Amino acid sequence: MNPTENKFQINIANSRIPQLDGFRGFALCAALLWHYYACEITAYSPVLRFFKPATDMCIMAVDLFFVLSGFLIASILIESKGSPNFFKTFYVRRILRIFPVYYIVYALFLIGILWGGEQKIPFIFQNSLPDQPIPLWSYAIFAQNFFMDMDVQRQIYNFGPHFLGITWSVTIEEQFYVLAPLFIWLTPKKYLIRMCCVFIVACWGVKFALFGDNIMHTYVTMPARMDSLLMGVIIANLVQNQEFIQKIFSMRQPLYILLFVQLILLIALIQWVGNSPWYGFLFTFGGLMWSNCLLLILADRNGLLGRFFSIKFLMWLGSISYTVYLTHQAINGVLHQYILHQRPIIHYQNGWYNWKDIAVTLTSLLVSFVISHYSFKWLEKPLIRKGHSFRY
Numbered sequence: 001m002n003p004t005e006n007k008f009q010i011n012i013a014n015s016r017i018p019q020l021d022g023f024r025g026f027a028l029c030a031a032l033l034w035h036y037y038a039c040e041i042t043a044y045s046p047v048l049r050f051f052k053p054a055t056d057m058c059i060m061a062v063d064l065f066f067v068l069s070g071f072l073i074a075s076i077l078i079e080s081k082g083s084p085n086f087f088k089t090f091y092v093r094r095i096l097r098i099f100p101v102y103y104i105v106y107a108l109f110l111i112g113i114l115w116g117g118e119q120k121i122p123f124i125f126q127n128s129l130p131d132q133p134i135p136l137w138s139y140a141i142f143a144q145n146f147f148m149d150m151d152v153q154r155q156i157y158n159f160g161p162h163f164l165g166i167t168w169s170v171t172i173e174e175q176f177y178v179l180a181p182l183f184i185w186l187t188p189k190k191y192l193i194r195m196c197c198v199f200i201v202a203c204w205g206v207k208f209a210l211f212g213d214n215i216m217h218t219y220v221t222m223p224a225r226m227d228s229l230l231m232g233v234i235i236a237n238l239v240q241n242q243e244f245i246q247k248i249f250s251m252r253q254p255l256y257i258l259l260f261v262q263l264i265l266l267i268a269l270i271q272w273v274g275n276s277p278w279y280g281f282l283f284t285f286g287g288l289m290w291s292n293c294l295l296l297i298l299a300d301r302n303g304l305l306g307r308f309f310s311i312k313f314l315m316w317l318g319s320i321s322y323t324v325y326l327t328h329q330a331i332n333g334v335l336h337q338y339i340l341h342q343r344p345i346i347h348y349q350n351g352w353y354n355w356k357d358i359a360v361t362l363t364s365l366l367v368s369f370v371i372s373h374y375s376f377k378w379l380e381k382p383l384i385r386k387g388h389s390f391r392y
Contacts, residue, residue, distance in 0.1 A: 017297075017298070018310060018315055020068065020318070021309075021315040021319055022309030022311055022315045022318055023064070023068060023293075023294070023309050023318070024064075024065070024317075025309075025314035025315060025317030025318035025319075026064070026317075026318075027061045027064040027065050027068070028317050028321040028324060028325060029314075029317065030057070030064070031058065031061040031062070031325060032324075033058045034055075035328065035329060035332075036328070036344075036365060037055070038055050038056070040346045040357075041345075041348060042345065043348040044348075045348065045353070053267045053270065053271055054267060056267070056270045057263075057267055060266065060290075063283050063286040064290045064293075066169075066225065066232065066287065067228050067229070067232045067235075067287055067290040067291050067294060068290075069173055069232060070228065070230060070231060070236070071232035071233070071236045071294060073177065073236075074184065074232060074233040074236035074237065075239075076392075077090065078189070078192075080392035081185060081189075083392040085391060085392050086181065086185065087181055089390045089391060089392045090392075091181075092387060093387035096383045096384070097383065097387060098174065098322075100379060100380070100383060101322060101323050101375060101380065102326065105163075105167075105326050105327060106139055106140065106164070108330075109125075109161070109164055109330075112125055113136075117163075121337045123162055123336075123337065124161060124329065124333035124337075125161050126161060127158070127160055128157060128158045128159055128160060128162075128165070129156055132149065134147040134161075135147060139164055139167065142171045142174040144164070145168045145171045147160075148220045150215065150216040159220075162329050162330070162333055163329065163330045163333070166325060166329050167326070168220040170326070171222075172220070172222045175222040176229050180233070183195075192233070192234075192237050193234050193238070196230040196234050196237075199226060200226075200227045200230050202223075203224060203225075203284075204227070204281070204284070206218075206221075206223045206224045207224050207284075208281075215280070218283075219280070219283075224280055225283060227283075227284050227287055228283065228284070228286070228287030228290070228291075231287045231290075231291045234291075235291060235294060235295060235298075239295075239298055245298065246299075248296070248298075248300075249299040252299065252300045252303060255292060255295065255296055256296065258292060259296065262285070262288065262289040262292060263289060266285050266286060269285065270282060320369070320372040320373055320375070320376045322372075322380070323371065324369065327368055327371060327372065328368040331364050331367050331371070332361065332368075335364045336360055336364070339360050340357065340360055344361065346361060
């Protein structure tokens with residue numbers, strides 16, 4: 001195929017790449033598999049134990065979200081730089097996209113607290129470390145990740161109540177969105193990649209020097225996770241050059257081989273690194289792998305990855321991913337409590353998984369999809385259109 005037949009549309013602000021919806025949907029699948037399977041089963045069967053290393057890779061789903069978010073946001077900002085409405089339009093669009101669903105979920109949590117949820121459904125309403133509660137006000141200003149910590153002696157990770165625990169990654173993105181426009185506005189385009197590299201190195205310094213053995217800090221704070229976001233920014237800058245995309249297209253076979261090697265290496269590293277201080281660097285490797293994947297999608301949309309991420313189910317999941325991501329833990333906790341009177345768990349006994357546990361988990365998944373589908377249709381999509389009425 002001639003590279004010109006696969007020409008990359010530079011103007012992300014006014015175009016849509018369907019494969020990126022599928023890419024996002026794939027990330028959601030990995031996150032759901034991690035929370036609804038890997039975090040719920042009491043033990044691995046002999047067959048599933050064989051797949052455990054691959055299942056453990058699902059924890060890298062968030063870095064896929066970060067790389068993709070960094071790319072999409074930076075693409076729009078780079079293309080719109082110099083516009084008189086640069087800051088206003090960006091922040092209005094982000095507010096309309098992020099705030100409504102987020103604050104609805106937050107309001108439902110507060111209503112649940114007033115209703116007595118901490119006693120009735122402790123799994124999703126009680127703090128992970130009751131003696132170190134995360135202030136409720138911090139969720140209102142996207143600052144909750146600063147209060148997330150771990151009890152090193154008991155190896156308990158404090159994500160706060162499970163109802164809102166998932167919001168740490170949304171918070172990282174929001175903190176990045178606050179800074180990204182100013183960063184791109186002030187940085188000359190010819191120095192943008194260099195400055196991103198400087199901050200990536202600074203991120204590694206944060207991982208290694210400042211947070212040391214506290215794995216939690218390297219997991220939930222923006223300074224320690226901004227490397228994947230900045231990789232997306234670098235890609236957004238590089239693909240403005242059509243010759244770069246053509247070069248990536250011509251190198252696609254070696255890059256596919258590299259992607260396979262990265263995947264195998266990352267699966268192995270997850271098993272070896274464990275809870276060491278180097279754990280935070282796994283997410284850097286994950287970001288590099290997803291960056292390679294993103295480049296292959298952009299440069300070769302009719303290739304293997306392009307066709308895979310064009311699967312309609314994945315693209316549909318990508319469109320509803322935000323609400324699914326924010327609500328799936330809460331829905332799972334509520335249904336397990338009221339149907340089975342237990343926290344979300346899938347028991348493994350006598351060589352079999354409990355079918356009732358599996359049925360409730362699958363029901364939670366279905367309910368999440370239905371709610372998110374109509375949330376996108378009736379709330380999110382109209383607000384996205386409203387946001388696009390604000391022009392750069």
